[in-house]
Amino acid sequence: MSKWQDIKALANLRARARLAKSLPEIFPKAVLSRAYNSSFVPPMPRLAIDSYWRAHPIRADRLARKLAAESGAPSGWTWRVGGNRKSGLPTTFRIPPAPYREKAHARGAGFCCVCGQPVYRFGWHADLWETGPNKNANWHSACVVAWQLWNAPSGQAKLLRRVQGRRCTLTGKRLWKDAEVDHRVPLFRVWGEFRDASWPQLLRYWGLPNLQVINRESHAAKCATEARDRQITRSSAAVTA
Numbered sequence: 001m002s003k004w005q006d007i008k009a010l011a012n013l014r015a016r017a018r019l020a021k022s023l024p025e026i027f028p029k030a031v032l033s034r035a036y037n038s039s040f041v042p043p044m045p046r047l048a049i050d051s052y053w054r055a056h057p058i059r060a061d062r063l064a065r066k067l068a069a070e071s072g073a074p075s076g077w078t079w080r081v082g083g084n085r086k087s088g089l090p091t092t093f094r095i096p097p098a099p100y101r102e103k104a105h106a107r108g109a110g111f112c113c114v115c116g117q118p119v120y121r122f123g124w125h126a127d128l129w130e131t132g133p134n135k136n137a138n139w140h141s142a143c144v145v146a147w148q149l150w151n152a153p154s155g156q157a158k159l160l161r162r163v164q165g166r167r168c169t170l171t172g173k174r175l176w177k178d179a180e181v182d183h184r185v186p187l188f189r190v191w192g193e194f195r196d197a198s199w200p201q202l203l204r205y206w207g208l209p210n211l212q213v214i215n216r217e218s219h220a221a222k223c224a225t226e227a228r229d230r231q232i233t234r235s236s237a238a239v240t241a
């Protein structure tokens with residue numbers, strides 16, 4: 001073994017011992033098995049949960065949308081943009097709508113600002129320990145990862161390529177190195193045409209159902225068509241106005 005491997009093995013041995021020591025009696029099995037098999041063993045339960053979701057962004061996306069569906073939108077809420085830090089309204093339509101991040105609808109300590117559901121120990125979404133919501137938490141560990149995927153999907157290009165069998169969804173050809181992550185339904189159209197869809201169904205447009213990886217040249221062609229459509233929509237709006 002190289003010196004580096006020795007150091008890593010020793011660090012993992014220590015982390016494993018620390019994790020075992022701080023582990024509560026009840027702990028999600030899948031998280032634990034991933035933690036012990038990681039190439040860098042997380043030394044604390046909270047870190048084990050975070051690293052589990054980081055390794056499974058698609059699961060996190062699905063779970064965050066499922067939790068949001070349990071909350072539903074607050075009554076009277078509509079999707080608005082153009083806010084500031086104070087109001088918590090998103091500044092552009094590119095940011096996924098999140099009513100519970102808005103000041104007017106925030107549920108307060110112990111509730112997730114993305115999905116609106118209670119956050120339990122270690123940022124988990126179910127009260128396995130029957131200790132009630134964690135009053136110091138505002139995010140589920142899963143919702144942090146989902147939020148990152150929704151806001152910066154190109155960070156998961158590698159995973160998305162794998163999900164679609166490394167084929168361009170537009171042409172069916174093999175994906176090139178320079179392939180890009182794209183929203184099937186572009187976000188400007190979501191804002192323009194589907195703005196009144198219910199929440200959290202809207203979140204599908206930021207999640208896996210609306211993400212694809214396409215070759216750069218197909219992406220450029222798709223963008224050109226979209227720009228033309230946008231132009232037509234604008235000019236017809238001008239005519240009817």
Ligand SMILES: [Zn+2]
Binds near residue numbers: 115116140
């Ligand atoms: Zn959440």
